[in-house]
Structures are given as C-alpha cells and as structure tokens.
Amino acid sequence: MAEPILSVRNLQTYFRPDEGIVRAVDGASFDLYPGRTLGIVGESGCGKSVTARSILRIVDRPGKVEGGEIVLRRHDGRLVDIVGLDESGAEMRDIRGGEIGYVFQEPMSSLSAFYTIGNQVMEAIHLHKRVTEKEARDRAIELLHLVGIPRPEQRVDSYSFELSGGLRQRVMIALALAAEPRILIADEPTTALDVTTQAQILELIRKIQEERKLAVVLITHDMGVIAEMADAVSVMYLGKIVESGPVDEIFHAPKHPYTQALLRSIPSVLAEPRSRLATISGSIPHPYARPPGCTFNPRCGNFMPGKCDQAPPPATTLSADHEVRCFLYGEGVAT
Amino acid sequence: MNSGNPVLSVEGLKKYFPIRRGILRRLVGNVKAVDDVSFAIGKGETLSLVGESGCGKTTTSRCILRAVQPTAGAIRFGTEDGRTVDVSGLSRTELRPLRRQMQMIFQDPYSSLNPRMTIADIIGEPLLVNGIGDLNARRRRVAELLDVVQLPLAYMNRFPHAFSGGQRQRIGIARALALNPALIVADEPVSALDVSVQAQIINLLLELQDRIGLSYLFVAHDLSVVKHVSHRVAVMYVGRIVELASTDALFNTPRHPYTEALLSAVPVPDPRKRAKRIVLAGEVADPSRVPSGCAFHPRCRYAVERCKVEVPTLQPVEGGGMVSCHRAKDLSLSGVAAPV
Numbered sequence: 167m168a169e170p171i172l173s174v175r176n177l178q179t180y181f182r183p184d185e186g187i188v189r190a191v192d193g194a195s196f197d198l199y200p201g202r203t204l205g206i207v208g209e210s211g212c213g214k215s216v217t218a219r220s221i222l223r224i225v226d227r228p229g230k231v232e233g234g235e236i237v238l239r240r241h242d243g244r245l246v247d248i249v250g251l252d253e254s255g256a257e258m259r260d261i262r263g264g265e266i267g268y269v270f271q272e273p274m275s276s277l278s279a280f281y282t283i284g285n286q287v288m289e290a291i292h293l294h295k296r297v298t299e300k301e302a303r304d305r306a307i308e309l310l311h312l313v314g315i316p317r318p319e320q321r322v323d324s325y326s327f328e329l330s331g332g333l334r335q336r337v338m339i340a341l342a343l344a345a346e347p348r349i350l351i352a353d354e355p356t357t358a359l360d361v362t363t364q365a366q367i368l369e370l371i372r373k374i375q376e377e378r379k380l381a382v383v384l385i386t387h388d389m390g391v392i393a394e395m396a397d398a399v400s401v402m403y404l405g406k407i408v409e410s411g412p413v414d415e416i417f418h419a420p421k422h423p424y425t426q427a428l429l430r431s432i433p434s435v436l437a438e439p440r441s442r443l444a445t446i447s448g449s450i451p452h453p454y455a456r457p458p459g460c461t462f463n464p465r466c467g468n469f470m471p472g473k474c475d476q477a478p479p480p481a482t483t484l485s486a487d488h489e490v491r492c493f494l495y496g497e498g499v500a501t
Numbered sequence: 502m503n504s505g506n507p508v509l510s511v512e513g514l515k516k517y518f519p520i521r522r523g524i525l526r527r528l529v530g531n532v533k534a535v536d537d538v539s540f541a542i543g544k545g546e547t548l549s550l551v552g553e554s555g556c557g558k559t560t561t562s563r564c565i566l567r568a569v570q571p572t573a574g575a576i577r578f579g580t581e582d583g584r585t586v587d588v589s590g591l592s593r594t595e596l597r598p599l600r601r602q603m604q605m606i607f608q609d610p611y612s613s614l615n616p617r618m619t620i621a622d623i624i625g626e627p628l629l630v631n632g633i634g635d636l637n638a639r640r641r642r643v644a645e646l647l648d649v650v651q652l653p654l655a656y657m658n659r660f661p662h663a664f665s666g667g668q669r670q671r672i673g674i675a676r677a678l679a680l681n682p683a684l685i686v687a688d689e690p691v692s693a694l695d696v697s698v699q700a701q702i703i704n705l706l707l708e709l710q711d712r713i714g715l716s717y718l719f720v721a722h723d724l725s726v727v728k729h730v731s732h733r734v735a736v737m738y739v740g741r742i743v744e745l746a747s748t749d750a751l752f753n754t755p756r757h758p759y760t761e762a763l764l765s766a767v768p769v770p771d772p773r774k775r776a777k778r779i780v781l782a783g784e785v786a787d788p789s790r791v792p793s794g795c796a797f798h799p800r801c802r803y804a805v806e807r808c809k810v811e812v813p814t815l816q817p818v819e820g821g822g823m824v825s826c827h828r829a830k831d832l833s834l835s836g837v838a839a840p841v
Contacts, residue, residue: 209695209696209697210695330784331554332784333784360553360554360722360785361553361722361723361724361763361766361767362553362762362763362766362780362781363553363784364766364768365765365766365768365778365780365781366780366781368768369778369780387695387696388768389696389770390725390767390768390769390770391768392770393768393769393770393771393772393774393775394768394769394772394775396772413772414772414773417770417771417772417773418773427697428696428697429770431696431697431699431700432696432700432725432770433699433700433703433723433725433726433728433729434725434728434769434770435724435725435728435752435764435767435769435837436769436771436837437725437728437729439728439729439731439732439747439748439749439752440547440707440729440730440731440732440748441729442704442707443700443703443704443729444700445697445700445701445704446697446700449665449666449667449668449695449697449698450665450695450697450698465697
C-alpha cells in the first residue's frame with residue numbers, strides 16, 4: 167500500500183479535572199491512506215471523538231494531548247508532528263480545514279444562525295485560499311452543488327435554520343471541503359438524521375471520497391454504518407483500541423471478546439422477528455473507576471482471574487493488519 | 502395474542518395544528534400532523550409505529566395518552582372489566598382512573614427522572630399519587646418492581662445521578678409498571694442507549710411482555726430495533742399510515758414503495774452485504790403543504806399519473822396486511838435479505 171498520509175502513534179489524551187484523571191485516549195495508533203476509509207467504532211466514553219479532536223488539536227480543557235505522535239504528510243511532502251505544534255499557531259490553523267476537513271454530529275450547533283450559509287462557506291475558502299469575493303462566491307455555489315443542495319444559486323443566501331437536518335449536514339460537508347483538504351474526519355455525521363437521509367449523506371461522502379481520493383476517518387457507534395463504509399476498522403473501548411483490522415475480518419473473524427460481543431448484541435433487520443439479543447453484562451464503567459488490567463475484564467465472558475485484572479494486555483499482531491489487545495492471543499508477542 | 506377485545510383501538514385519529522398569520526391571527530392552514538390514522542393493539546401485542554421525523558408517529562402516541570388533544574377520531578380503550586371507553590373526549594377527572602392503565606416509557610433516561618427524588622420515591626410516586634397502599638405496602642411494591650427490572654434492592658435509596666443510562670431506563674420501566682398498566686407507550690425507549698445496553702433493555706421489554714401480557718405501542722425510527730420487538734408494524738408518512746403488516750411480512754415482502762425504500766436504507770452490519778441502495782431523493786414532505794394525491798408520489802420511483810391526483814386509501818392485501826398505494830397489486834417490491 168502507498169505511504170500513509172497520517173500516522174497516529176501511541177496517542178495519549180488525558181483530562182485532568184480536579185477530581186482525578188481521565189485517560190480519554192490511552193495509546194491509540196492507526197494510519198490513514200488516501201482514498202480509504204478508517205472506521206473508528208465504540209460506545210460512549212470510548213474516546214473515539216477525543217481521538218478526532220486530538221488530531222485537529224481542538225480538545226476542550228481540561229483535556230490535553232500528553233503523549234504520542236500524529237505525523238501528517240503535508241501536501242508538499244513534509245512530515246509534521248501535529249502534537250508538537252502550537253494549537254492556535256499558524257501552521258495548525260493552516261492544517262485544520264486546509265489539510266484536514268471535519269464534520270461533526272450536530273449540524274445545527276456547528277453552523278452560525280447569523281450568517282448565510284454562503285457567507286460561511288466563503289469564509290472557509292478565504293481562510294485558506296487567496297481569491298476574490300466573486301471567485302469565493304462562485305466556488306461556494308459550486309461546493310453546494312457538489313454536495314447535492316438543490317438550487318445552490320439561491321440557497322447560497324439562505325440561513326441554516328431555513329434548511330432541513332439533511333441539507334444542513336450537506337452544508338457542513340461543503341464547509342469541510344471548502345479548502346480542498348486531503349483528509350476528512352466525520353464524527354457521527356449521520357447520527358442525528360433519518361435513515362433515508364443517512365443513506366444520502368453516506369453516498370455523498372463515498373462519491374466525494376472517490377473523486378478526490380480523500381482519506382476518511384468515520385467515527386460512529388453504528389456497526390451498520392461501519393460495515394457499509396469502512397475499509398479498515400478500529401474498535402475502541404475505554405480509551406484503547408482493543409482490535410483493529412480489515413473490515414471483513416472484523417465482522418467475520420472478530421477476535422477480541424468485546425468486538426465479538428458487540429457484534430452479537432446489535433439488532434439487525436436480518437434477525438428473526440422478536441428474537442432475543444445476546445447481551446454484554448453490566449455497563450460501561452465510570453471514567454474515574456476504570457477496572458485495573460484489561461478494562462473490559464468485568465464484562466468479559468473469557469475473563470481469566472489473576473491475569474486480565476493485573477496488567478493491560480499488549481497488542482498482538484494476528485496478520486499483516488489485524489491486531490488485538492487480549493490475553494487470549496499469543497502472550498507478549500508485540501509491545 | 503389478539504384474543505378478545507383489543508386493548509386499544511384508534512379510529513380516524515386526526516391532529517391538526519392550526520397555522521395563524523397576521524394581526525387577526527386568521528387561520529391560513531393546518532399542519533396535518535396526524536391525518537386519519539386507525540389501528541388496534543391486542544392484549545400482549547406490540548405494534549410499532551415507524552417513519553421519518555415529522556411523520557406523525559410521536560404525535561399519534563401523544564394523542565393516545567391525551568398529552569395533546571386530538572382534533573378528531575376515537576381512541577377506544579378496553580378496560581380491565583371488559584368495557585370499552587372512548588378516551589378522546591374525556592375530561593381530566595374522567596381520564597384519571599384510565600391513566601393507570603396506560604403508561605409511558607420515555608426516550609431520554611437522563612431528563613425523565615427527577616434528580617432530587619430517590620429511586621424508591623420515583624418508582625413509588627404513581628402509587629402515592631393514586632393513593633394506593635400505605636408506606637410499607639408501597640415499599641414492598643417498589644422492591645418487587647426493582648426485582649422485575651433486574652436492579653438490586655440496595656439501589657432504593659439512591660438518586661438517579663448514580664446510575665448509567667441503561668439503569669435509568671430500567672428505573673423508568675419500573676415506574677411505568679407500578680400501576681399494573683395494560684398498555685405501555687414507549688417512544689424511542691432505546692435510541693439514547695449504548696449498543697451493549699440497548700440489547701439488555703430490548704430483552705427486558707420482551708420478557709415483561711411474555712410474563713405479564715403487556716401490550717406495547719412502540720414508537721421508533723430504528724427498523725432493526727423494531728424488528729426485534731414487534732408483532733406488527735405500521736409505517737407512517739406525512740401523518741398517514743401507508744402500510745400496516747405483520748413484522749415478517751413487512752420486512753420480507755413490503756407492499757408500499759416507501760417501506761421498500763426505508764428498508765433499503767438501513768445499513769446492514771455485514772460488509773459482504775453492501776447492497777445497492779434505493780436512495781430516496783428529496784426530503785420528507787412538509788405536513789403543512791402535503792403534495793396532491795399520494796403524499797409520497799414526488800419521491801416514489803413507481804409513481805404514475807394517477808398517484809399525483811388521487812389520494813390512495815388503506816386497502817387490505819392478501820396475507821393480512823393493509824397498504825395505501827394505487828399500484829400495490831402490480832408492484833413486486835424487495836424486502837430485506839433472508840436471514841443467513
């Protein structure tokens with residue numbers, strides 16, 4: 167495969183409020199490639215959104231990227247470690263939006279109600295490109311057209327509250343693409359949308375990715391969306407990537423007990439009507455009360471006392487790109 | 502299931518919200534949130550209402566609970582003693598004894614529990630309000646209910662903030678069960694929960710139904726969840742039911758093009774089944790400006806001239822379902838793939 171456009175190694179993003187410490191992301195590693203989609207899946211509190219925000223260096227206080235590296239191959243070929251940059255410095259501002267576009271879950275709160283959507287898209291263009299007002303407006307209309315907004319010449323002058331949820335999310339995607347980034351981070355881009363609108367938005371992301379060879383990070387709790395979109399998958403639980411691999415292996419040969427349990431417990435339209443679901447016992451622990459050892463051990467069906475509750479399991483490489491953190495697999499093979 | 506009188510039967514239910522403009526607040530139109538909806542739910546049965554946001558599924562459920570006053574239609578409730586009462590026109594006081602028999606489970610387990618009340622008080626409140634039992638009897642009933650929803654008794658004196666989303670939803674269910682209702686209206690009861698917890702609550706709802714013969718009106722947008730809980734499913738589009746059928750029939754052999762498109766849009770958790778989707782163009786129609794004829798015709802890939810002018814009505818189809826489509830007889834639509 168080609169060289170990665172972004173490499174995250176052992177990322178640690180911690181929150182240190184007065185009450186203690188929350189290891190929101192605790193040693194995540196992954197690579198992004200042009201034209202490919204990495205799906206990051208997990209339940210609430212697993213650190214998937216903080217991972218995205220760490221890459222963009224927009225982690226809210228009292229959170230901070232405290233370790234690891236995020237190496238970006240810039241458009242001129244230079245390698246830059248984002249962790250080493252000043253989060254409000256010129257280079258980071260250039261990368262944010264310019265090289266890495268992002269779409270968040272809430273299109274309503276991410277768009278301003280005071281400016282027309284055209285103004286907002288034009289602002290994003292002006293931030294990164296030297297163009298005249300007229301060029302920016304034409305470019306904005308073109309972008310709105312690209313993301314499938316009907317009658318873009320008119321819609322460019324509408325306000326976000328005049329648009330439906332699906333159209334707003336399309337505007338968000340237009341904003342993210344305004345400066346022609348090479349990476350798109352989409353954090354639960356379709357969670358607030360109806361299923362038919364979700365299908366439209368996923369189709370749109372796929373189409374644009376193909377046209378522009380974008381590297382996409384798709385963050386979601388929805389295994390269905392992952393199965394639909396991702397090439398590679400990282401499964402997160404309480405700040406750690408417990409398993410990562412090609413999408414087909416994750417769904418058809420999952421190795422980590424959490425991945426296996428998660429896949430068994432999701433409702434499916436293919437199931438028998440009124441069939442009971444397999445469940446994962448218990449619930450996600452409070453961030454201040456993380457279990458020692460493997461954090462999944464109190465809910466795990468394969469719990470080995472004296473082992474799983476002692477030290478965190480190291481990563482074991484199963485095949486070229488399939489990795490798992492679980493004591494069931496080859497002890498201490500990798501770090 | 503379906504033995505004897507239905508627990509609930511809704512006939513010709515309408516809820517219009519008036520649109521007023523100008524200084525004189527003249528009526529210029531109506532938002533037809535619910536427009537002529539009819540269905541019945543038998544004892545021990547789950548009927549799900551599904552559809553996109555704005556289709557009227559939540560308004561329908563709120564009319565049944567009389568949280569909003571219906572514009573027209575009958576809502577007949579079969580009481581314990583075998584009588585049938587139309588609740589649509591009852592006053593607050595007349596409604597009160599009936600309220601005990603229909604309870605609600607809410608979507609958001611975080612905002613639906615009073616943070617200043619202990620779990621025992623929250624679950625016991627319906628008993629207190631209805632003057633049932635003394636303090637000791639109420640505590641015994643709360644203990645029983647905690648057991649039913651599989652929560653430890655020790656939790657009784659704690660406050661809601663100490664609980665996770667799944668545990669809170671169990672508390673909400675215990676509270677809904679306190680008065681032994683016949684019908685539970687559940688509006689998106691699992692959509693705010695994590696996947697691993699969602700499964701626990703779905704199973705609990707199924708178990709409770711088997712055990713005490715509860716009937717559910719289940720309002721949801723997630724068709725996968727709906728498949729796991731429903732006996733029958735009603736699909737709504739812009740205030741009307743467009744198809745009503747048994748769960749099996751609806752998912753495997755849908756008869757309405759909108760049902761087909763909805764099913765096709767659901768992502769299937771299997772990368773080997775990346776199907777060619779029917780991606781519906783456009784948006785859900787505006788209920789204040791419903792398109793002429795069949796409201797779905799502007800988005801329907803099978804629409805013909807007749808669909809633009811003539812409003813279809815729900816017609817029975819062979820096999821037991823109902824569908825509201827002019828072309829139902831000559832279309833052969835695809836459902837979800839067969840189970841593997």
